[in-house]
Structures are given as structure tokens and as C-alpha cells.
Amino acid sequence: MPASSGRINLMLALALLVVTAAVSSAADHPTVTTPLPSAKDRKPAPNFVVTDANGKTITLSSYKGRVVLLDFWATWCTGCKVEIPWYMEFQKRYSRRGLTSIGAAMDEEGWKVVSPYLEQHPISYPVVVGDADFAKLFQIDSLPVTLLIDRNGRIADWHVGMVVKSTWEDEIRALLREKAK
Amino acid sequence: MTAAAGWLADRVSRLLDPDERDAVRGDFAELGITSAQAVVEVLGLLMRRQAALWTEWGPWLALVGVVIPLGALLGQLSWSWADGSAIYTFLYVNNWTWAYVESPGARRDLLDVGTRVCLNDLALIGWSWTTGFALGSLSRRTLWVTATLFCLVVFVVFGFSSGTTARANPFNAAVFSLPFYRVRYPWLVLTGLVLLPAMWGMRRSRRSASLPLIPTLVGFAVIALLTVSAARTLELFAIGHWHLTRLDPSPDGFAEHGGWFRPLRLLPLLPLWPVAFIVASACWRRLRGQPASA
Numbered sequence: 157m158p159a160s161s162g163r164i165n166l167m168l169a170l171a172l173l174v175v176t177a178a179v180s181s182a183a184d185h186p187t188v189t190t191p192l193p194s195a196k197d198r199k200p201a202p203n204f205v206v207t208d209a210n211g212k213t214i215t216l217s218s219y220k221g222r223v224v225l226l227d228f229w230a231t232w233c234t235g236c237k238v239e240i241p242w243y244m245e246f247q248k249r250y251s252r253r254g255l256t257s258i259g260a261a262m263d264e265e266g267w268k269v270v271s272p273y274l275e276q277h278p279i280s281y282p283v284v285v286g287d288a289d290f291a292k293l294f295q296i297d298s299l300p301v302t303l304l305i306d307r308n309g310r311i312a313d314w315h316v317g318m319v320v321k322s323t324w325e326d327e328i329r330a331l332l333r334e335k336a337k
Numbered sequence: 338m339t340a341a342a343g344w345l346a347d348r349v350s351r352l353l354d355p356d357e358r359d360a361v362r363g364d365f366a367e368l369g370i371t372s373a374q375a376v377v378e379v380l381g382l383l384m385r386r387q388a389a390l391w392t393e394w395g396p397w398l399a400l401v402g403v404v405i406p407l408g409a410l411l412g413q414l415s416w417s418w419a420d421g422s423a424i425y426t427f428l429y430v431n432n433w434t435w436a437y438v439e440s441p442g443a444r445r446d447l448l449d450v451g452t453r454v455c456l457n458d459l460a461l462i463g464w465s466w467t468t469g470f471a472l473g474s475l476s477r478r479t480l481w482v483t484a485t486l487f488c489l490v491v492f493v494v495f496g497f498s499s500g501t502t503a504r505a506n507p508f509n510a511a512v513f514s515l516p517f518y519r520v521r522y523p524w525l526v527l528t529g530l531v532l533l534p535a536m537w538g539m540r541r542s543r544r545s546a547s548l549p550l551i552p553t554l555v556g557f558a559v560i561a562l563l564t565v566s567a568a569r570t571l572e573l574f575a576i577g578h579w580h581l582t583r584l585d586p587s588p589d590g591f592a593e594h595g596g597w598f599r600p601l602r603l604l605p606l607l608p609l610w611p612v613a614f615i616v617a618s619a620c621w622r623r624l625r626g627q628p629a630s631a
Contacts, residue, residue, distance in 0.1 A: 235508070238428040238450075241436030241443045248436075277442025298508070317508030318424075321432035 192327055195334065198310035201226075201303070202293045206260075206284040209267070209274055214258065214284055217309065223250075223331045224305040225257040228286065228296050231273045232263070235318055236300035240279060242321045246328060247281045253332045254307065257281040262291060262299060304328065307336035342372035349379045352481070353386070390479050399475035399483045403611065407468045408490030410607055411461075411531045414571070415491075416498035418461060419526035421570070422454050423518040424509055431515075457570055460563035461530045464608035467560065469538025471611035474546040474618060484539055488532070495527055546618065553619040560612050568605040 201224075203217045216224065227243055229236035240259065247257040259279055261270040266285045274283060286296075294303070304313040304327055312331055315324075346365075350358050361382065365375050390396060429437065429447065437443045468487075476483040504513040513519045548556075564571075 235424070235428070237446060238425075241434050241440055242432060244440065245434045245436045273442075276445070278440065300508075317506075318428070318511045320511045321434070 192312050192330055195306065195308070195310070198306060198312055201305045201309055201311045203309075204290060204293060206286070206290065208282040208284050209271065212282070214282055216305070219256050219305075220309050221307055221336045222254045222256045223307055223328060224303075225255065225328065226260060226294075226303040226305060227257065228260045228262055228291075228294070228299055228301040228303075230262045230299055231269050233299045237277070239300060239302070239319065239321075240277070242324070244280045246325065250328060250332060255328060255332060259283040260286040260290065262286045262296065304331060306331050307334060339372055342376060346372045346375040346379060349376055349383070352383055353379070387479065387482060396476040396479040396483060399472050399479070400486065403468060403472045403475065404483055404487045404490055406607060407464075407611065408487045409494045410604075411465055411468065411535075412491040412494030412527075413498045414461060415527040415531045416495050416523050417503070418457065418530075418570075419523040420503040420509075420513075420518075422457070422526070423522050424503060424512050425450050425454055426522075427512040427515070427518060453566075453570075456563060457567045458530055460560070460567040460571075460608075461526075462534045463556075463560040463563055464611075465531045465534035466538040466541075467556075467611040467615060468608070469535035469540075470542045470548075471538075471614050472535075473539040473542025474615070477542070477546060480539060480543075484536075487535070491527070491531065495523075499523070547622045548615060548619050550619045550623045553616055557612050557616045561609065564605045564609055568602075571605055571608075572602060 201216060203215065205213060205215045208214050216226075225243055225246060227236075227239070229240065231237070243257045243259070246255060259281060261273075261283060263269045263285070266287075270283070270285055291297075294301070298316060300317065300319075302315045302319055302324070303311055304324075306312045313327055350361060353361060361379065365378070370378070429450070437447050472483055472487060473480055503509055504519070
């Protein structure tokens with residue numbers, strides 16, 4: 157029917173209006189935020205001794221006095237990989253103030269797949285490979301998992317799944333303001 | 338009341354062909370019937386006209402071959418596709434860091450993800466346009482009915498898809514805690530990548546039920562390539578990404594359920610059939626020596 161063309165035009169215009177209205181709405185701030193627990197409510201992080209890509213031994217206890225961002229990731233985990241540049245930025249920005257980022261790759265194949273990945277995707281902080289025991293130590297049963305460990309070696313935040321960069325950065329700043337005992 | 342009925346009678350009568358509309362309006366004026374009666378009469382006439390049109394095979398093929406399967410597919414895809422790309426948009430836009438371009442590996446990943454999302458979006462636009470065009474070609478005179486049914490199927494399936502997409506994964510809670518990604522983004526995708534292109538396709542089909550052969554063949558090749566590139570994503574998203582991939586209890590992560598969804602490998606053929614129909618129509622016209630408007 158000829159009137160169909162006019163109606164389609166009208167529907168097109170309405171649809172365009174919906175798109176414009178939706179696009180014009182600004183992105184909101186995430187609501188998945190929980191305040192950091194107070195220092196006395198934090199549990200001590202289990203110590204570990206592992207070797208990084210350069211063969212250097214990494215011990216968590218050796219970072220006492222620094223805030224540690226411990227990121228569990230894997231080469232197959234797309235979301236984890238997108239987060240890594242954030243942690244590189246944090247490392248660059250807050251290293252002098254006492255932040256150390258450590259990446260723990262949880263690939264079953266270990267360095268066999270992690271090394272080639274690191275060659276193509278250089279990471280500016282130490283990367284270690286975690287095995288089943290390491291996963292058990294931190295009760296890792298899914299990825300990504302990111303931990304913030306305060307200057308006294310206690311777990312200040314533990315996040316499973318995607319984190320919000322700005323929230324994470326706020327928490328890092330808050331932890332960096334704390335003093336080591 | 339009379340004024341409202343008069344307005345309604347006028348609006349309803351516009352659904353008739355112009356010649357018939359004038360004749361009907363003249364008859365009503367001669368008979369001196371009320372506006373309310375006129376509405377009933379016109380509606381009755383419209384229904385009889387529509388019923389007559391549905392005795393042909395075109396509208397039925399449009400309904401069974403396009404409206405139901407492709408409306409359902411595009412409705413499901415638009416929500417799941419939206420949720421899938423919302424995660425990357427959130428990661429890269431809301432959490433932007435210059436490290437994405439400074440680090441060569443991250444730069445490559447960004448390019449890869451950007452390309453993939455763009456290609457998938459283009460594929461969705463292509464499928465929607467060709468679906469709209471095929472719908473318009475098959476049911477030119479019943480388009481307002483088939484188009485309404487198409488939108489209805491899209492909206493119903495779209496509405497039922499929200500629980501089966503990436504948002505059902507608690508790991509993505511940060512993304513979908515934002516009202517923009519939770520509510521507005523899927524509607525944006527539905528409107529911008531499905532409804533608008535489909536209506537554009539329908540509108541184009543009003544000008545000519547067939548397209549020139551060469552551009553049609555080029556378009557077919559492009560959409561076929563886009564379909565191949567999006568085939569895997571299409572399979573996963575079509576019946577709910579989150580239900581197809583589940584977290585393995587070990588840190589090795591996502592493991593796919595095998596076997597039962599193998600027939601879905603044929604799914605990319607579904608959005609390709611309107612394209613095949615358009616090509617066949619163009620070839621048929623060329624063979625019969627009929628011109629097609631550009």
C-alpha cells in the first residue's frame with residue numbers, strides 16, 4: 157500500500173530519535189564498589205616464593221612495606237589481558253610511592269605459552285607463572301582475580317571478575333597513604 | 338467524539354490505495370454515514386483487502402521465511418551482541434589508559450578487538466538491511482502487516498534474551514552496574530543496528546523489488562565475508578553466550594559444551610538467505626530482461 161512508505165519514514169524518524177536520545181545520555185559511574193576494610197579486619201596474605209620470567213625469585217614477604225597489586229590472569233582470558241595495561245599504568249604512576257604490581261599467569265602450559273605472549277606483549281612489572289598449589293594458596297577458581305595487599309602484607313581487597321579502573325586506583329591511593337607498621 | 342471519529346476515519350482510510358480511498362470517501366459522503374460507521378466500514382474493507390492479498394504465496398513466505406526465523410534471530414542477536422560489545426566498550430572507553438597505545442601488544446589487541454566489533458556490527462547491519470529488503474520484496478502490499486509482525490517478533494525475543502547473555506555472568510557485574518550498558522546500550526544496538534537498517538531495507542524495496550545485478554553480487558560477497566568473520570560469534574551469541582561457555586572449576590577457565598550445539602554451525606546460513614533471495618531476484622530480472630532501479 158502506498159501509505160506504507162510514509163509510515164516507514166515515520167518509523168525511521170522515531171527510531172532515529174530514540175538513537176539520538178540514547179547516544180546523548182552520558183555514561184554513568186559504576187555502582188559496584190565496596191569500601192576498603194579497616195586495617196584490623198584484613199587477613200594476612202599467604203606468602204609465596206616463585207620465579208619470574210627472568211629467573212628472579214619473587215617472594216611476597218620481600219615486598220613488606222610496599223602495596224602489592226597481585227593480578228591473576230591467563231593468556232586465554234581476554235578480559236584479564238585488557239586489564240593488564242591499567243596495572244602497567246598504575247605501576248608507572250605509583251611505583252615511587254610504594255606500589256608493586258605482580259602478574260601471576262595461571263596458564264596450565266606455564267612458560268611455554270606465557271613466554272611467547274610476553275615477547276609480543278611486554279609487561280612492565282614482574283610476571284610469574286602459578287601452578288595448582290599457587291592457585292590453591294589464593295583459592296583461585298576463576299579468572300580474572302585481583303588482590304590488593306597493604307604495606308603490612310594483609311589483603312585489603314580481593315576482586316573476582318572485572319574491576320573498575322578508577323575504583324581500583326582510588327583504593328591503591330588510599331593504601332599508599334597508609335603507613336607500614 | 339464525532340471529531341475524533343472523523344479524524345480516525347480519515348487516518349484509517351489512508352491505508353487504502355489512493356484511487357480506492359477517494360472512491361470510498363465519495364461513497365461515504367453520498368450515503369451520509371457517520372464517522373464511526375465510516376471507521377467500521379473502512380476497517381472491514383481493509384481486512385477484506387488484506388485477506389485477499391494473503392491468498393498469494395508471497396506474504397506467507399515472508400512470514401514463515403523472514404518474519405519468524407530472522408526476527409527471532411535478530412532480536413536475540415541484538416541483545417547478546419550488545420552485551421558482548423558492552424564489555425569491550427566498558428573496558429576500553431570507560432577505563433581508557435594510554436598504555437593501550439603505548440604498549441605494542443596492547444595496541445595490537447585493541448586493533449583486533451575494534452576490528453572484530455566493527456565487523457560484527459557491520460554484519461548485523463547487513464543482515465538487517467537484507468532482511469528488511471527481502472521482507473518488502475516478498476510482501477509489498479502486505480508490508481505494514483509483515484513489518485509490524487517482524488518488529489513484534491524482534492521485540493519479544495529481544496525482551497526474553499536479557500537473562501541469557503554476558504550480563505548473567507557475575508564477573509561482568511562492574512559493566513552492567515552502569516545503567517547505560519544495562520538498559521540503554523542494548524536498545525541502541527537494537528535500534529541502530531537492526532531496526533533502522535531493516536526499515537531502510539524495507540523502504541528501499543518500495544522503490545524496486547529487485548536490485549541491479551552487479552551491485553547486488555558485490556553486496557552478497559561483502560555480506561558473505563562478514564558472515565564468515567562473524568560466524569563463530571553468531572553461533573555463541575545466538576543461544577546465549579553465557580550458557581554455552583561456563584567456568585571450569587580449575588583456573589583454566591572457560592570450557593565449551595561440545596556436541597549438542599553442533600547444528601548451530603549451520604546458523605550463519607540463516608541470515609544469508611535473504612541475501613541469496615535478493616541475488617536470485619536480480620538474476621531472474623536480468624534473465625527476463627527487466628530493468629532494476631539503482
